[in-house]
Amino acid sequence: MQQFKAVRQALAAKQLDALLLPRSDAYLNEDLAPADERLRWLTGFTGSQGLAVLTRHRAALLVDGRYHEQAEQECGGVLEVLGDGDDALFAWLASAFPHGGVIGCDATLHSAAELARWQARARALRLELHALASNPLDACWLQRPSAPASPVVPQSLAWAGQGAADKLAQLTGRLRASGCCALWLPAPDMLAWLLNVRGQDIAIAPLPFSSGLLHCDGTLDWFIDEQRLQLPWDWLPPSVAIHPPEAAQQLWRLLAARECRKIWVDPALSTAASVKQLREAGCELHEAAHPLPLLRACKQPAELAGCREAHRLDGLALCRFLYQFDQQRASFLGQSELFVAAELEGHRQRSADYRGASFDTIAATGANGAMPHYLPKPGEAARLSRGQLLLIDSGGQYPQGTTDVTRVLPCGTPTARQRFLYTLVLRAHIALASSRFPRGTGGMTLDTIARQVMWREGLDYDHGTGHGVGSYLQVHEGPQRIARHASATPLQPGMVTSIEPGVYLPGELGIRIENLYEVVACAERPGYLEFRVLTLAPLEPTLIDRKALNAAELAWLQAYHVQVYQRLAADLEPEVASWLARQTGAAQSSAQR
Amino acid sequence: MQQFKAVRQALAAKQLDALLLPRSDAYLNEDLAPADERLRWLTGFTGSQGLAVLTRHRAALLVDGRYHEQAEQECGGVLEVLGDGDDALFAWLASAFPHGGVIGCDATLHSAAELARWQARARALRLELHALASNPLDACWLQRPSAPASPVVPQSLAWAGQGAADKLAQLTGRLRASGCCALWLPAPDMLAWLLNVRGQDIAIAPLPFSSGLLHCDGTLDWFIDEQRLQLPWDWLPPSVAIHPPEAAQQLWRLLAARECRKIWVDPALSTAASVKQLREAGCELHEAAHPLPLLRACKQPAELAGCREAHRLDGLALCRFLYQFDQQRASFLGQSELFVAAELEGHRQRSADYRGASFDTIAATGANGAMPHYLPKPGEAARLSRGQLLLIDSGGQYPQGTTDVTRVLPCGTPTARQRFLYTLVLRAHIALASSRFPRGTGGMTLDTIARQVMWREGLDYDHGTGHGVGSYLQVHEGPQRIARHASATPLQPGMVTSIEPGVYLPGELGIRIENLYEVVACAERPGYLEFRVLTLAPLEPTLIDRKALNAAELAWLQAYHVQVYQRLAADLEPEVASWLARQTGAAQSSAQR
DSSP, X not given: OHHHHHHHHHHHHTTOSEXXXXXXXXXXXXXXXXXXXXXXXXXXXXXXXXXXXXXXXXXXXXXXXXXXXHHHHHHTTTSEEEEOSXXXXXXXXXXXXXXXXXXXXXXXXXXXXXXXXXXXXXXXXXXXXXXXXXXXXXXXXXXXXXXXXXXXXXXXXXXXXXXXXXXHHHHHHHHHHHTOSEEEEOOHHHHHHHHTEEOOSSSXXXXXXXXXXXXXXXXXEEXXXXXXXXXXXXXXXTTEEEEOGGGGGOHHHHHHHTTOOEEEEOTTTSBHHXXXXXXXXXXXXXXXXXXXXXXXXXXXXXXXXXXXXXXXXXXXXXXXXXXXXHHTHHHHTTOBHHHHHHHHHXXXXXXXXXXXXXXXXXXXEGGGGGSTTOOOOTTTOOBOOTTOEEEEEEOBEETTEEOOEEEEEESSSOOHHHHHHHHHHHXXXXXXXXXXXXXXXXXXXXXXXXXXXXXXXXXXXXXOSEEBOOSXXXXXXXXXXXXXXXXXXXXXXXXXXXXXXXXXXXXXXXXXXXXXXXXXXXXXXXXXXXXXXXXXXXXXXXXXXXXXXXXXXXXXXXXXXXXXXXXXXXXXXXHHHHHHHHHHXXXXXXXXX | OHHHHHHHHHHHHTTOSEEEEESOOTTOOSSOOGGGOHHHHHHOOOSSXXXXXXXSSOEEEEEOGGGHHHHHHHHTTTSEEXXXXXXXXXXXXXXXOTTOEEEEEETTTSBHHHHHHHHHHHHXXXXXXXXXXXXXXXXXXXXOOOOOXXXXXXXXXXXXXXXXXXXXXXXXXXXXXXXXXXXXXXXXXXXXXXXXXXOOSSSSSXXXXXXXXXXXXXXEEEESOGGGBOOOTTSSOTTEEEEOGGGGGOHHHHXXXXXXXXXXXXXXXXXXXXXXXXXXXXXXXXEOOOSHHHHHHSOOHHXXXXXXXXXXXXXXXXXXXXXXXXXXXXXXXXXXXXXHHHHHHHXXXXXXXXXXXXXXXXXXXXXXXXXXXXXXXXXXXXXXXXXXXEEEEEOBEETTEEOOEEEEEESSSOOHHHHHHHHHXXXXXXXXXXXXXXXXXXXXXXXXXXXXXXXXXXXXXXXXXXXXXXXXXXXXXXXXXXSSSSOOOBOOTTOEEEEOOEEEETTTEEEEOXXXXXXXXXXXXXXXXXXXXXXXOOOOGGGOOGGGSOHHHHHHHHHHHHHHHHHHGGGSOHHHHHHHHHHHTHHHHHHHO
8 A cells, every 4th residue: 555655654754663543633523624534545444433553564443343344345455454442452552562662643633531541551561652743644645635714604593592602601600610710622513512603614514623712701712713704793702812723732822821720621522732732831730521511412492492493304305205215116226325315415405404414324225234334435335126225324414403313214025034123123212212211310321221122132233322412513412422331421301312223234234223302301200301302204114013012112103103294294295295194104093083 | 315325425535526337247247146236236227237427416327218218217316317328428427527526437347448438538528537446336335245156067069069179279260360469358258158168147147257368379267266167077178277266357477477468358348457457467458359259159050050949949938928828818917017927937947948037028018118128026017907018028048049039919909009010010020030131231231121111100219120149148149230330240141130120109118029030141142141030939910910011021921920830839739739820820821732
């Protein structure tokens, strides 16, 4: 590989034995601008998570369970593909460097927490993890795209529900209570929420790259190119001071002027480079979980109303697509997965409010569905063939909110096995979606409610059961998470989460059923919470074995379908509405009343 | 209170402002000998868990959720009854000592981990937690019973399945792998298992009070009065050296002679006094979870066979009692809870193998059932009256194994509400009992499977869902535990656990359904585990609303009842066997085949 050769030369010049390269950027974003796709440039791997290790003679790629099959396909020949996690990384490093070595890490691409943890482990193996201020790869990347600088526009208060001055006051209150002088805001999504602004520096989330520093007197230093701002003159509160992005590399100037003694920094969300800088400014660091994500996660009534409206718009598009697929199934056969994704995108684009996908659409037919985060690519996408299941995981960005939904469709008459597995995943979904739980219950506890249904059949899925979702922000947003590990944050009213259990049989099929839900207080049971559905799209009747559902499951399914019909039918074309009535059994159950 | 006055004088003489008194003994046993019932002597509280704080002018009792109602009844007038936990303790201490103070703690009654944690928290409140080598209360307790010294007898290899030499070798292997020179065995149950011996120093578990020190050459110092041993001459491996119990207070002598450098000690299972001693012996301490409980928890085939046999014997006694109660229900009405417990005990005593109860029988009728660990007492026990539910939680010790079972019986025709709640608890029980889960799954994850069924109705229970059970040892045995918190130990094949969800409505009723299960590999699903039932006793048909059970739940119930009938009927009197056939529907389902 040409890239390996160039980077190896750069490493030799710096007397490094290896380079660790995560898929990350200077804001630790999950989604990257083209200019930050270093891992893809180096390895060809297109997944959204991965870590490459390039030594003088070997190369490895560590990916999580979702991406193992995909990584093998994309770069199995030239890299060793391994599972992820610290244990896997250090086992490989120990085998590659039995006598020790010096390994470079770009400190702008790793969180401070990760780098500190790795450095401690490396020492035990006589390895030195050398934190680099810049990336040796960058000089080798000749046709690197330029960094993004999209316009920064206001996010209407009609959907944000709370002005920036209010949010700043609330966050400053948390800061004061901590006894710290300042709070480091490392990530663009934090500033976007706090100041009610949006941008388009990456394709799939409306983020303007920037960072900030909040002081305990309520003033905010915002690091962004002022030229980019397209905001009404009075949009930003007077306590916001704008600094060029470069000033974020000289924080000591701002901190020294204010005699800041103690600064609150979240080492899991801040790059090692930024934490190093703050430490060198002479401040004591208060290392703790960042207070902003939890404030943001408990959404305002206006945000939730927006979220419901976004799901109504998205539901109309989905229904039209599902109707089209159902009616023209024969003509879809032989088409590629990319065609499917484009057709769905076309329906979404009919809405004037649609601002683009909230992530790259996963349209995966047959065995491709077994790769939970497979993305079809030109020239490689599979074509639909009779008997397969087609998995479509997609979402939209609307000023009102962000959506994320997965449906599975049969390309022909489903087999008994397909129906069994789909119904099982549906039962796992319903188990959690219909659950109630006491306030204070964390996502780790809730994860079991869905997963245990799969376990009974000896099946499982190697990903979380649910993630938080932003309000016209990122489709993955913490702090809440429904997963087996490290998800102790209790769910609270106003939070939005996905529920998305699945089953993946390599070489055969993948099934995932995903809706978004808002967490609400349970009216009947004080002290208990439950889920209220946001996503509006029918489930596939031909894949549901109704005999395998118990009465409670059937009741949930019917209530959901009635709601889908009632919320959408009036705005659908008559033939689509009639089809929806049939798919959901809504017409029938309405008639029965 | 006379006791308060005496102890307050003793505190004043030692210039202490207060005394912390847990329910504990020098081995941190859960069950105490009469000589160790200091908390009961001081406060009158008879529960199995509690912590008193006695100051010059105030007195408080901290108990967990199980015991709140009971503590209020037994000593609510003279002590402030509080919830348990460090937060509650230190909030109370902060209010009692706003200007600081010196508080005595008997270092022989607290684990080293607990005392260290509390001392750190106390410092922040300007309190000094003073570790005392002896208890100021002891001099005040005039008619204190004498310490137990029961005979130490062999536990047959037929039920232990593994000789002491083998177990010593296995444990020494773990010790060597740790790089330590010695391992401190703080608790009688550890020595009882390791050396295949039993005693009767406490009423409800066959334990001989003793402790031990294992060295990496495989020799074991056992601290016990040699006079007590009634063992065959070759029962103990030659590597076991017997020392008088007092030698355990002079461990430095033994350690110095061997030039021990590093000793493995579990600070959660060892008293603060013993850890202080080990530290003062000049050894480095390796503080880590003790390796013995996990070795013991994964039981030998002979232990599991014994456990099944113990449950068969116990099941016969239970069935005879349940038959008697069902047939003579009218004559049970008006009898006291103690009569009920005595009748059940009488049936157990018909077995020549029965060695006594594995814990004090909880027979609780009506509102008493709402106290999960209520114990009837002479003069205070309630009498059964029509319309109540009677909860009976009991267990037996047999050389073959230890049992623990809870059944709920109606005193008359059950109400719809009683049937609804019983059926709900049954469904929670079945949900977990019929579950499958991948190897590596911890008890915290499993807890949700039972609890979520209750949550759907806005109900919960303030205790764990399951605990490990010893083999003719203690009825509560770690390290595994099925509970909401701090139970990450994965369940493994050969472990025995209870499943015991419940519902408690104060002032009204309590329902708990408890069986023991062994964890087994799932034959159909490689990599998955499931539960195989041990407890054999029918569930109450008149309390089950079969229409509220789905097909899978009905199938579990029927299979369980068929098994109860098939395992027990041949050894029951004909009239009891016929009754059992009716109760379980076994006759009917056998006939259908």
